[in-house]
Amino acid sequence: MADLSVIESQTPLDPASPLAVRGLTVSYGEKPALFSLDASFPAGKMSAIVGPNGAGKSTFLKAALGLIPKVSGEVSVFGREVDRVRDRIAYLPQRASVDWDFPTTARDVVLMGLYGQVGLWRRITGQHKAHALACLDRVGMADFADRQIGQLSGGQQQRVFLARALAQGADLFLLDEPFAGVDAATEAAIIDVLKSLQAEGRSVIAVHHDLSTVAEYFDHVLLVNLRRIAEGPVATTFTADTLADAYGGRLGAVQIEALALQGA
Amino acid sequence: MGAEFVQFSLTPILIGIFASIACALPGNFLILRRQALIGDAISHVVLPGIVVAFLVTGVVSTWPMLIGAAVAALVAVALIEAVRRLGRIEPGAAMGVVFTSLFAGGVLLLEQSDTSNVHLDVEHALMGNLEQLIWLRADGWGSLLDPVALADLPPELPRMAVAALIIAVLMLVFWRPLKLASFDEGFARALGLPVRLIGLGLVTAAAVAAVAAFDAVGSIIVIAMFICPPAAARMMTNHLGVQVAWSVVFAILSAVLGYVLAGYGPIWLGASNSVSAAGMIATVAGLILGLACLFGPARHRVGVAAGG
Amino acid sequence: MSGFWQALFFQAGYNATLVAVGAALLGFAAGAGGSFLFLRKRALVSDAVAHATLPGVGLAFIVMVSLGGDGRSLVGLLAGSALTAWVGLLALEWMVRRTRLSEDAAIGAILSVFFGVGVVLLTVIQGMSRGRQAGLEDFLLGSTAGMLRQDALLIAGGGALVVFTIWLLRRPMTLVSFDTAFAAARGVDVRRVDLAMMGIVLAVTVIGLKLVGLILIVALLIIPPVTARFWSDRAEHVVWIAGVLGALAGWIGAAISASAPSLPTGPIIVLVATGAFAVSLLFSPRRGVAAAVIARNAFQERVHRRQGLLAMARREPIHDRLTLKILRSEGLLRPDGVATEEGRAAAAKIARDERRWSVARRLHKDTALTGRYDGLTPIEDVFTADEIAWIDTHVVTKGAA
Numbered sequence: 015m016a017d018l019s020v021i022e023s024q025t026p027l028d029p030a031s032p033l034a035v036r037g038l039t040v041s042y043g044e045k046p047a048l049f050s051l052d053a054s055f056p057a058g059k060m061s062a063i064v065g066p067n068g069a070g071k072s073t074f075l076k077a078a079l080g081l082i083p084k085v086s087g088e089v090s091v092f093g094r095e096v097d098r099v100r101d102r103i104a105y106l107p108q109r110a111s112v113d114w115d116f117p118t119t120a121r122d123v124v125l126m127g128l129y130g131q132v133g134l135w136r137r138i139t140g141q142h143k144a145h146a147l148a149c150l151d152r153v154g155m156a157d158f159a160d161r162q163i164g165q166l167s168g169g170q171q172q173r174v175f176l177a178r179a180l181a182q183g184a185d186l187f188l189l190d191e192p193f194a195g196v197d198a199a200t201e202a203a204i205i206d207v208l209k210s211l212q213a214e215g216r217s218v219i220a221v222h223h224d225l226s227t228v229a230e231y232f233d234h235v236l237l238v239n240l241r242r243i244a245e246g247p248v249a250t251t252f253t254a255d256t257l258a259d260a261y262g263g264r265l266g267a268v269q270i271e272a273l274a275l276q277g278a
Numbered sequence: 279m280g281a282e283f284v285q286f287s288l289t290p291i292l293i294g295i296f297a298s299i300a301c302a303l304p305g306n307f308l309i310l311r312r313q314a315l316i317g318d319a320i321s322h323v324v325l326p327g328i329v330v331a332f333l334v335t336g337v338v339s340t341w342p343m344l345i346g347a348a349v350a351a352l353v354a355v356a357l358i359e360a361v362r363r364l365g366r367i368e369p370g371a372a373m374g375v376v377f378t379s380l381f382a383g384g385v386l387l388l389e390q391s392d393t394s395n396v397h398l399d400v401e402h403a404l405m406g407n408l409e410q411l412i413w414l415r416a417d418g419w420g421s422l423l424d425p426v427a428l429a430d431l432p433p434e435l436p437r438m439a440v441a442a443l444i445i446a447v448l449m450l451v452f453w454r455p456l457k458l459a460s461f462d463e464g465f466a467r468a469l470g471l472p473v474r475l476i477g478l479g480l481v482t483a484a485a486v487a488a489v490a491a492f493d494a495v496g497s498i499i500v501i502a503m504f505i506c507p508p509a510a511a512r513m514m515t516n517h518l519g520v521q522v523a524w525s526v527v528f529a530i531l532s533a534v535l536g537y538v539l540a541g542y543g544p545i546w547l548g549a550s551n552s553v554s555a556a557g558m559i560a561t562v563a564g565l566i567l568g569l570a571c572l573f574g575p576a577r578h579r580v581g582v583a584a585g586g
Numbered sequence: 587m588s589g590f591w592q593a594l595f596f597q598a599g600y601n602a603t604l605v606a607v608g609a610a611l612l613g614f615a616a617g618a619g620g621s622f623l624f625l626r627k628r629a630l631v632s633d634a635v636a637h638a639t640l641p642g643v644g645l646a647f648i649v650m651v652s653l654g655g656d657g658r659s660l661v662g663l664l665a666g667s668a669l670t671a672w673v674g675l676l677a678l679e680w681m682v683r684r685t686r687l688s689e690d691a692a693i694g695a696i697l698s699v700f701f702g703v704g705v706v707l708l709t710v711i712q713g714m715s716r717g718r719q720a721g722l723e724d725f726l727l728g729s730t731a732g733m734l735r736q737d738a739l740l741i742a743g744g745g746a747l748v749v750f751t752i753w754l755l756r757r758p759m760t761l762v763s764f765d766t767a768f769a770a771a772r773g774v775d776v777r778r779v780d781l782a783m784m785g786i787v788l789a790v791t792v793i794g795l796k797l798v799g800l801i802l803i804v805a806l807l808i809i810p811p812v813t814a815r816f817w818s819d820r821a822e823h824v825v826w827i828a829g830v831l832g833a834l835a836g837w838i839g840a841a842i843s844a845s846a847p848s849l850p851t852g853p854i855i856v857l858v859a860t861g862a863f864a865v866s867l868l869f870s871p872r873r874g875v876a877a878a879v880i881a882r883n884a885f886q887e888r889v890h891r892r893q894g895l896l897a898m899a900r901r902e903p904i905h906d907r908l909t910l911k912i913l914r915s916e917g918l919l920r921p922d923g924v925a926t927e928e929g930r931a932a933a934a935k936i937a938r939d940e941r942r943w944s945v946a947r948r949l950h951k952d953t954a955l956t957g958r959y960d961g962l963t964p965i966e967d968v969f970t971a972d973e974i975a976w977i978d979t980h981v982v983t984k985g986a987a
Binding site: 076079080100103105107111113116118119122123129132135162178 | 310
Binding site: 309312313314315317318322361364365366367368370371372373374375378379381382383385386389390400401404405498499501502504505506509512513540544549550551552553554556557558559560561563564567571574576577578579 | 624627628629630632633681684685686687688690691693694695697698699700701702703704705706708709710712713723726727801802804805807808809811812815816848849850852853854856857860863867873875878
């Protein structure tokens with residue numbers, strides 16, 4: 015503690031990382047949701063953001079995308095400002111943000127993913143429609159293309175939104191609790207698609223709430239509880255020690271041991 | 279359907295149709311975005327707008343009044359947003375505070391100013407004067423090709439037609455962002471769409487429609503057309519494009535049927551006086567909505583079983 | 587001016603006094619009754635109710651004339667207005683329950699269509715031989731000019747009755763508007779209480795028709811509750827504060843209106859209420875704009891200060907200009923970017939607290955306490971001194987291990 019000199023410098027965030035943040039603080043009113051968070055996700059990997067309820071996981075994605083204002087901090091996507099690379103990002107919000115009563119079909123929803131490329135004016139061609147249908151097919155929803163979105167089950171809706179993200183042709187996929195409230199078949203289908211994206215060299219970052227599948231699904235993990243608790247490869251980072259730090263009394267010691275064993 | 283029809287009925291019907299379409303088009307999106315009552319708020323603040331315009335210019339003439347009404351509409355929208363955000367008040371209550379206050383201010387100003395010798399009153403703003411927008415120079419369908427007669431068309435007709443056209447073109451141009459921002463705002467913002475600007479643009483289009491329409495047809499039709507045709511159309515289909523098409527059909531139907539029933543209905547019933555066309559158009563729009571609520575194929579909310 | 591004071595203290599004649607008392611009672615009933623709607627986030631339902639009174643006024647006139655009367659009896663007209671307003675309410679509920687329309691669209695549909703029907707009926711009346719002097723247009727904006735003594739008595743009596751009803755039903759209505767599910771679990775019949783709320787709103791609207799008119803009665807049902815919300819977080823207080831605010835607006839507004847010509851009662855009452863709202867929006871100590879701006883700045887400063895100190899403790903560089911500015915202005919950082927003695931002490935304390943929190947989260951069983959960790963709350967606010975000492979023993983052992 016003797017020598018506390020502070021250097022002012024502007025070292026840039028890692029340009030190779032698909033998403034890196036430094037000193038990110040976000041608050042709702044007077045209650046911070048994230049406090050001075052640092053994180054840097056690796057390219058071409060499956061990364062999980064894990065932490066207890068209210069730890070700021072979804073807030074992290076929203077703030078990184080600039081959807082909610084931040085009190086302080088910097089964000090870099092592929093080494094650039096997020097506004098300059100929006101066409102390389104596909105974001106799958108939590109299901110609640112959508113108006114399920116809206117007059118639109120599954121096919122329409124996937125076509126919306128193309129708006130970034132087609133723009134305001136250009137006509138949607140047969141080629142675009144074929145691409146949209148292919149994306150729906152990739153998530154096993156081609157037969158439901160003409161259903162109104164609200165008439166699908168929760169898992170089916172989630173697949174349609176994943177198909178929309180696929181249609182965007184992005185390099186970075188940001189998913190907010192993609193497995194929340196979906197059935198086992200849908201979860202398997204989604205994880206297949208995500209693994210295939212990774213095989214194509216794309217980066218996937220997902221807010222994830224099921225600790226028992228972290229080791230199975232992901233390569234890299236960010237444990238967050240208001241601050242960064244730990245970050246790194248799942249094998250070395252997802253341990254009893256860090257879990258206890260992130261979850262504290264909310265997880266019993268037995269649970270933590272069991273989960274960390276799986277992780278090790 | 280001779281000269282008399284062209285003289286006395288053609289122009290009011292056309293003006294009613296254009297006004298109804300101009301309001302129904304943005305109404306589709308207002309309803310889907312749960313902002314249906316913005317139309318209500320805007321129509322109420324038209325009165326203070328025209329009163330202030332009269333006090334500033336000292337004359338009752340068209341353009342100052344239209345500009346005053348438009349400014350008042352935008353001021354009201356800004357105030358509603360400010361009250362909602364600054365006071366953390368739910369949108370409905372924020373609207374209620376703002377538009378009733380502005381309306382009260384408008385009535386007070388009207389009472390305070392000397393308007394006894396000019397035609398400026400609350401009833402006119404509410405009910406319009408559709409019946410008086412006749413085309414005296416016409417002497418038959420041939421007048422549609424007669425430049426002299428055409429020059430004598432009530433100015434409300436070209437004005438309303440242009441307003442309807444502008445709104446239709448704007449809707450086509452901004453169809454995709456409007457649809458996306460209304461359906462999934464989070465995703466639209468992640469794509470970098472200026473979601474708040476889109477919302478403001480929609481409300482501005484609604485204000486333009488309301489302001490252009492109120493002078494000719496009054497605020498009742500404006501509110502009714504913002505809501506009834508699109509709401510009825512929503513019950514007919516689960517496709518946005520089809521819904522908008524239905525809403526235009528319902529708007530035209532309300533305008534034509536309403537005008538005809540107001541003018542000829544009482545006579546068929548043996549009475550001598552016609553009734554308010556504006557009121558009757560709103561009534562017909564309500565009847566169409568009622569039928570759609572009862573029989574529309576897509577009337578039920580998701581998850582509510584048919585007939586349940 | 588003296589006219590205003592006279593009217594305010596009931597010295598301006600019997601009728602003016604009755605109007606002022608009636609306006610105050612109506613204001614109280616509207617403010618308190620409107621609160622329940624506002625707390626249920628259904629404030630604009632009152633707009634639909636108010637507009638739906640118009641066809642009733644017209645119908646009642648037509649019926650009374652066809653029965654041989656002159657059609658201008660206030661009681662009859664108000665009964666008619668209550669009837670169609672009730673029909674409007676039922677239609678509104680039906681649309682929301684049975685179709686996919688959301689409540690705002692249903693409100694807009696009901697208010698515009700019923701109002702349209704009302705206007706049609708008014709033009710029918712104008713065509714009747716007795717209709718020309720009916721003066722039904724007064725119900726749009728209200729009018730105290732030419733108000734009969736019995737009309738004023740009717741308004742004052744009706745207002746008193748509504749106030750009494752609200753007082754009787756205050757508990758179930760507060761419960762339902764605050765937490766519907768909880769009220770239902772307690773065995774309160776939510777539907778009937780809702781019905782009673784709507785009945786009160788309807789009664790206020792009908793009584794207010796003559797005084798402030800159907801367009802502005804909505805203001806009295808909405809503005810006082812919204813204003814009261816700035817002054818209390820407790821539902822039952824909001825109701826009574828709104829009542830008092832409404833009564834004051836009615837009383838002062840009626841007095842101003844009586845003090846000079848061309849000051850219409852309805853708009854003046856509404857504008858008095860709006861004035862109280864504007865003052866509350868800006869200056870209420872808890873939810874006002876001024877208070878929020880001050881709190882927001884203070885909060886941002888705290889966040890940056892703490893972030894800067896954490897960076898200092900970890901010997902990380904600080905990039906943020908605002909952070910640097912705050913640290914410098916508080917003497918924690920020298921202008922050349924080196925920490926001062928004070929700064930080091932503060933940074934060390936914060937680093938120690940962070941370690942304590944980390945231990946506390948790990949060891950402490952009570953998540954309600956550890957859950958209060960938000961990066962800003964000092965640990966001393968959450969744990970007692972001996973608890974912190976206990977935590978410290980673990981900090982040391984962990985450091986040694």
